[in-house]
Amino acid sequence: MNENIAMNDEEYSDYVEQKAKKSPIAKNIFWAFLVGGLICMIGQLIADICMFFSISKEDSSTISTIILIFLGAFLTAINVYSRLGKVAGAGSTVPITGFSNSIVAPAIEFKMEGYILGLGSNMFKVAGPVLVYGITSSVIIGFIYWLIKLFM
């Protein structure tokens, strides 16, 4: 609140909202779809190539995942992924390459503070929540699955 401004906090917030430039949602969605889809296609392509050389389906998808993680890390290191993220948004954050980016980026950044307390303790700064809640929810779902199996 301010005595010179004839608006309360809520009114001011609405006023700012109405003045603020909006995100170009249609453009963002288009690029997210295109880049996200492209990354998934590359993954599928790798898996298909593996299966073509008669590797099992399960192993093929593991190989594809590993290669995508490497690509994400590599593109982060040469400063391409951050530029890609600027255009693609969720399209490059959601696939596994984005997960790789979220671990490698802080690792590069915090190397300056040393390998143990810098890199080591900050590497999962961005990806940490994904790991914590990803693992927790998979354990819970697994437990529910086990319970259902017991009675079926």
Next chain:
Amino acid sequence: MKVGKQTIRLENTPKILDTCSIVGPKEFAGPLSSYFDLHVDDVFVGEKSFEKGESHMLNSCINHLLSKNGFSTQDIDYIFAGDLLNQCISSGYCIRDFNIPFFGLYGACSTFCESLTLASLLVDGGFAKKVVAATSSHFCSAERQFRMPLEHGNQMSPTGQCTVTASGCAVVVPGTVKGNSPKVTYVTPGKIVDMGIKDMTNMGGAMAPAAFDTILTHFKDTGRNPNYYDKIITGDLGLLGADILVDLFSKQGIDISSKHEDCGCIIYDNEAQDTHSGGSGCGCIASVFSGYFFEQLKTKKLNKVLLVATGALMSPVSSMQGESIPSIAHAVAIENEV
């Protein structure tokens, strides 16, 4: 002498003898490049970390200011400086090498006017003959403290601003010193204004009411109006904040649109350099004033300016705890003798 609610009239009108500015590569590629004294091509400034680089940049800036005026560090009585980093390390480590008594300040992006205010008051009171006011900010060091790692691929909000990699400094001397340097006539230290904005990517919206409050108080206290000034220069409101400021004044029936200029809006070519709402950081007003506007004051293209630096006093911790953004603005009236 205090006049009105918040303003102080400087009876002995200290002078801003000279200024110096230094900018990073992105700022040097912007539209104001020819006005800055120095620039660096490498964001590390030849150091191993961004923080050291920022310190180095501030150091070069102050050194250049002293050398171009033929001063040595012993000539300077006190130094007021600040930056955006935790515990103001850029300033502390920079001034470690100088052996000058030092006051470290934190006013976020308002620090330049805060240090200029205090330096002017110290000189006006007759407590010092030469006082330096300096600030710096660095895109990379600010980004890692306030936002995401640099290499992380994400999108910036259209209201977001780009922290300026730059330093600026000024040396304040008593009004009796010869020469036709511009004088500091009034200072209006601001109070904290918080209109409940919580979005850290919309600092312009959070800071505009603080700038409005300080400028309006300055007018009321001094009996001046926007027509008195050639320019009203705000620090780093960005496109959105500047728009809001002008609009808030027009709601009061005061038109500042022809006088107002925002350093955050002019330091970059926002479209071409992809800086969204503009520049921010304590180095923004420091470098743009020291480079661009001081030159115009010296050549008398401008004679009366009101310099208003705005700051958002939040931290990543307060934002994560759901706090809104407290904002502040300090105004300094700088005038040529005509």
